[in-house]
Amino acid sequence: MAFLTRKAVAFDVLNSKKFEAELVIVAMKTGKPLNEARREAYRALRSVVSIQSPFFGFLMDRALGALYTRAWSLDVDWEALKSLQHENANKSLVFLPTHRSYADNFILAKVLQSIGMPRNYVLGGENLRFFPIGTIGRRAGGVFIRRSFKDDEIYKLVVREYMRYLVNSGANLEWYMEGGRSRTGKLRPPRYGLLSYLLSALNDDAVEDILLVPVSTTYDQLQEVGKLAAEEMGVAKEKENFRWFANYVKAQKRKNGTVYVRFGQPFSLREAIPSGNNQSLRWTIDKIAFEIFQRINQVTPVTAQALVTIALLSVHDHALTLKEVQNVIDPLLEYVAQRDLPLTALGHLRSAHGVEEVLNTLIQSGVIGRYDGGMVSVFYIEPGKHSVAAFYRNSAIHWFVNRAIVELGVMAASREGTCDAIECGLEQAFAIRDLLKFEFIFSEKSVFQEEIKIEAKLIDPDLRHLVPGKAVSSSVLEKAPFLIAHRVLPAFLEAYFIVADQLAAQPADVPVDEELFLARCIAIGKQYVLQKRLRNPECVSLELFRNALALAAKRGLLQSGSEGIMDRRRQFAEETTTAVAAVAAIGELDYRLHHHEEELH
Missing domain, CATH: 1.10.10.10 (Winged helix-like DNA-binding domain superfamily/Winged helix DNA-binding domain)
Structure with missing residues (x-):
């Protein structure tokens, strides 16, 4: 396939029996004449299709790649990578990395190239389809697609069938399930579109199996984080173009430490496919995305x-x-x-x-x-x-969220005074888990409960206090080796408080305009931080606000005019207020226990 032109590949896809049959259905669905639909599909294919020219691959690695990756030294799990190389002998691999930097793809390409693995076809946003990245990239495995095309049936067909074409050819793929670079440093909620297309492609008998490969890429430091943080506070994102490219490459001259590349346990996509209906397929996509992110977290190192x-x-x-x-x-x-x-x-x-x-x-x-x-x-x-x-x-x-949740559970149980330590603690733990389920990848409830018990044992090793049927004293936290809730959770809870606070102030009969609402949350959040009503400036974050809104939508709090909406919004505000106060109380306890005047000798 590397020796075909992009035009030839586009015609191969367009003239396949599968594509032709699907295009007839799409044309009927959209009401377009078949010839018009075919012309539109061809134009879309020409914009999407990539080839792998040895010459442009050389340029990608030795020119662009060298410029993008020079800021870091590499720390790679080579043993895991060699195992993947062995699997790749008879299975296609789909690499699903975390997305922290524009350099992510170049880092992984450099790692794969170093042991002679084939180049991936990388599906990414068309915002980078400018000279020289687009010019070189689309001839070196770069597949540039629109960020959003859910209402364009022909474009969806083109992307889906081109992915099928690549998979059937035995190519390795790569894309970022987060849909964009993380603005907060942790995983963003997954996007499911490309994964659903991959599942569709695997229904072909021509493909025996595909292995999904979770990849964690962690940087000591990133020069672009300042701009990401500014975008989180409402600053417009800088448009990617040649001038942006030149400035980015120039900034990469500064050494930023090490980048750590880790590979999670791969798993078979064939084994995950259900035999049921579309509802079970959707459940499977959710489950696969969850599993990918769990496995990424499991190998992401503490720096x-x-x-x-x-x-x-x-x-x-x-x-x-x-x-x-x-x-x-x-x-x-x-x-x-x-x-x-x-x-x-x-x-x-x-x-x-x-x-x-x-x-x-x-x-x-x-x-x-x-x-x-x-x-x-x-x-x-x-x-x-x-x-x-x-x-x-x-x-x-x-790595510290469950420990923080246990601390909140212990505090809640100690304040109740007479309640069962385990029962009260778990009730609080599940409440915080539900509140933050759009922020963190929690295990299924039964597994989560066991994880919480393990964390509790680390706080109370002899299980003298955190046992069934016994009330718990605040002395459990006072005697703990360390406290962490006030170090990892406040910004998230404060962001959720801002959203809940503003929802409670929203008239019941006025629909929530998401963009206007988010802009108001940014403004109010800045005010609250300046007033010291909130203590963590990083709580003013569009990414956190969007996740909080997603939770509110899940709870039915965005349905203007629905019965009892204001009461439920006030309950949400009270819930977040209580959580913020509980974390602050743990911080105050930690301060009392460990703060002392610095010895000046």
Whole structure:
């Protein structure tokens, strides 16, 4: 296929029996004459189809790829990759990476090329179809498609059948299920469209099986995070064009540490296909997406930058001494070791010098500030950089969310006083899980319950307090090795509070205009942060607001005029208010337990 022209490939797809039969159906459905539908389909195919020319592949790797990837050294799970190479001998692979940077595709291509694996066909947004990326990319496996085409039946057919063509040819594919770069540093909710097309392609008997490969790409630092954070606060996204490309490449001259590439356990798509109806197919797509993201999280490592920013983001604009930063990190390192979490090289964080080295890398990029004019050096998040710091924290946040939920459960149970520790704690845990289900990839309920019990045992190792039939005292939290809820959850809960607060203020009979509503949340959020009504500037986030709105929609809170809508909106506001207060209370407890005057000698 690499030796065919793009025009020839387009005609191959267009003239296939499957495409011709489907085009007749689409033409009838849309009311277009068949000849007109065919011409439109051909134009769409010409815009989508890619080939793999050796010459342009060379340009992609040695010119564009080199410019995009030079900012990082590589840390790769080579053993997992060699296993994938072995599987690729008789199965097509579909790589489904996290999306954090414009460099993601170039990083993975460099990794695959280094052991001689074939080039992927990469499905991405047509916003990058400009010179030189588009010119080279569409001749080196780059498939540029529209970001949205749900109402264009002919374009949907073209993308679906071109994917079928690629799969039938034995090609490896790659795309980003998040649909765009994460603005917060953690996984975005999945998009299902391309996955459904892949399932459709697998219905062909010509394809024996396809392996889905979860890929985690984690960066020590990213030069583009500042712009991502600005977009989260409502700043318009910069248009990708040649000028943008030149500026991006120039910025990549600065070294940004290491990029960590990890591969989750691949799984067979054939085995996941149901034999039932469309409803079971939709359930399967949801389940596959969930499984992909679970497996990505399971191999995403804890980085030094994540731990340092966890320490500094939780103190509400207070500066910390080096010793205070280390005091936060030390028990986290013990926890990471205790749970045997995947990690990068963290041994240097055991020493003050090692912690200071990491702080200095963040100082050099303008995320953290340092003041040396007093009796001891102190470190703090630079004004306006909280969202950038949160991006690095959030790369590992999923490892600490269940622990944070347990702390909230213990606090809720202790406040009840007489309730069963396990019963009350689990009730609160499931309530927080439901509140944040659009933010984090939680296990199924039965598995989640067991995970919570394991976390509870880490807080109360001898199970003297967190046992069935026994009330729980707040001393459980006071004696815990560390507290984390106030370090990882506040921004999310505060963002949800803003949305709930504004929904409660929305007249019942006025429809919610999403874009206007989000703009108001940005404005109100900035006001609340300035007033110190909310403590975490990174809570002002379009991505978080959209997820909160998705939850509100799921709960039926956006249906203007529906019966009891205002009562239910007020309940949502009360729920988020209570959650914000509970996390703040844990922060205050931690402050009382561990804060003391820095020793100045």
